[in-house]
Amino acid sequence: MTLPVPSPRRTVSRFTVLGALVALTGCGGGETKVMSLAELSDRSLTFALADVDDAETPDAQGAHRVTVSYSVADGPCSRFADDVTATLNGQPMTLVPGGASDVGGRSEACENSRVYFNFDPAAWGREPVEDIVVQLQDATSTVRLVVQNAKAKRKFTFQGEGTPDKLRVGQSYDFLWEPSTEVPGPVEALLLREGGRAPGELPVTQDGNKVTVSIPAATPQANHTLTLGADLTGAVTECTGVASCTGAIFHSQDFVLSVVP
Structure with a gap:
């Protein structure tokens, strides 16, 4: 997952929301194990909705994105099985399978398994507010996350x-x-x-x-x-197929202006 690149003015805490979604840990020993959703059922899910209206780079990759990420556990690095699918309100999400990673030169690191959806802010602005429903499925299990009234353009x-x-x-x-x-x-x-x-x-x-x-x-x-920027805790109304679900929403918005006497 590629996050929006912060400009020099960015000290607003958007990364408190997004930072937990790409986890790297040295516990996996550089080994990867393909795991079904049933085998991942003891993990936790973290979700984040990033809604960043940046005047400099309005179409930055990841600026308007919902991400759902599995936690990383001790043992071999987990990787989604090939039959895993994911949807957000019925629309397909992009899968990042996860597994052993050498990001940053850490040859024994694990990259967590996750899914994401890039939303159209203009479309969401026209559409009514409704729940976000994320569903992952494979031959073994169904994982379902519902966040109340999260589908909205802030x-x-x-x-x-x-x-x-x-x-x-x-x-x-x-x-x-x-x-x-x-x-x-x-x-x-x-x-x-x-x-x-x-x-x-x-x-x-x-x-x-x-x-x-x-x-x-x-x-x-x-x-x-x-x-202007702020975080908002997401209200989870359903979390099935995993141990727990938590997450947040972040919105920031730029106003280009003149300061006058």
Whole structure:
């Protein structure tokens, strides 16, 4: 799985969501064992929904992706059997079989077995909110994961007077996280000046899904990129065929703007 490549301004904690999905461990001794889903039933599943609206690279690989990953256990490295299939709401997912890996020069490392689905953010924005249903099957077993109301296009919507492309120093601005039924958090706000290398973290207050961002009086009057981002715990309503299921949703969004007096 290829994750979105972070730009220099990215310190928002998207990798707290995504980092657990590609596990490498030295416990496998460099050996791979093809395992059925039934043989993997004592493992845990971690899922993540990455929804990253990046102004610099809007179509970055992995920016809009649902990933479901098996944990890595002691013993030989596991690899999906050839007959394993996976779907998300009935649509086929991409399988990464896993097994022994030499990533980073670690010849005895295990890469975990996982599946992923790249979603179309525009399509999800038009479609109604609904559960995400992930199902893996082979000749031995069926694994089923349901995350309540997870299929939705998240966004931060600018509120109040003015527009989000022109913000004034010393002023505060409100944004709403949508869907409005969700409460993410905490929300972080980063502001990077055009041509700059290090983003500044802005003061943020939050009331449910409403976020207020303040533009400090000392902010340079120039073009900037404002990045808002937050995690949200996914609500699992069904988890069968494995020991446990946990995961999270991450959304970040860029606003290209001018800071003016």
